[in-house]
Amino acid sequence: MSVNELAEAGVATVYEARGRRGLIDESFEPLLPGRAIAGPARTALCGQDDNRTVHEVMAHVRPGEVLVLTMPEPRPVALLGDLLATQALARGAAAVLVDAAVRDVADLRELGLPVWTRWRRVKGAGKNVRGAVNVPVTVGGATIGPGDLVVLDDDGAAVVPASDLEATVAAVRERLAKEAGLRERWRAGELSYDAYGMRAQDAS
Ligand SMILES: O=C([O-])CC(=O)C(=O)O
Numbered sequence: 001m002s003v004n005e006l007a008e009a010g011v012a013t014v015y016e017a018r019g020r021r022g023l024i025d026e027s028f029e030p031l032l033p034g035r036a037i038a039g040p041a042r043t044a045l046c047g048q049d050d051n052r053t054v055h056e057v058m059a060h061v062r063p064g065e066v067l068v069l070t071m072p073e074p075r076p077v078a079l080l081g082d083l084l085a086t087q088a089l090a091r092g093a094a095a096v097l098v099d100a101a102v103r104d105v106a107d108l109r110e111l112g113l114p115v116w117t118r119w120r121r122v123k124g125a126g127k128n129v130r131g132a133v134n135v136p137v138t139v140g141g142a143t144i145g146p147g148d149l150v151v152l153d154d155d156g157a158a159v160v161p162a163s164d165l166e167a168t169v170a171a172v173r174e175r176l177a178k179e180a181g182l183r184e185r186w187r188a189g190e191l192s193y194d195a196y197g198m199r200a201q202d203a204s
């Protein structure tokens with residue numbers, strides 16, 4: 001069983017396999033499209049419009065983690081740019097999910113650290129307010145606790161509570177097998193409209 005299976009399955013499949021739970025229901029732009037990542041969350045709840053806590057959380061990041069950065073009321077203020085991203089990369093972060101803005105976008109792409117962001121905006125953050133690191137945060141209506149698994153791809157983001165990992169991987173495998181079977185049938189020309197009984201319903 002591995003966290004990588006969640007990344008390979010993708011956000012939509014993980015969400016569906018969990019009975020449509022754990023979606024981080026907000027629009028995030030991947031700065032490096034085509035990447036699929038899953039890793040344990042390392043969270044930072046910044047002060048409003050302030051990224052002092054992003055500086056602080058870099059001291060906690062461990063290899064493979066997904067940094068999750070937010071603030072009480074997410075706004076298009078740059079919490080992350082290339083200097084902070086360079087620290088995340090040096091510490092082995094797998095990705096960063098920014099529930100705010102990023103800047104230095106060309107440099108972020110060049111660095112190769114996968115970043116998902118809600119906005120890209122230059123407006124600078126303050127460096128004064130001590131927020132909280134390693135606390136549960138709410139992003140896109142979902143609660144993300146430190147160590148919960150965050151899954152990221154071109155569709156967006158989902159979270160799997162750490163305690164649900166094993167059950168989720170089993171459900172994901174089951175769903176992938178089911179979808180593979182369906183894909184074969186649709187490829188052979190069968191229609192879901194018929195197979196799911198929709199045509200018969202519409203005719204009655
Ligand atoms: O300094 C900041 O607040 C954000 C930034 O531009 C960087 O990390 O390079």
Ligand SMILES: [Mg+2]
Pocket residue numbers: 081082083103104
């Ligand atoms: Mg900068």
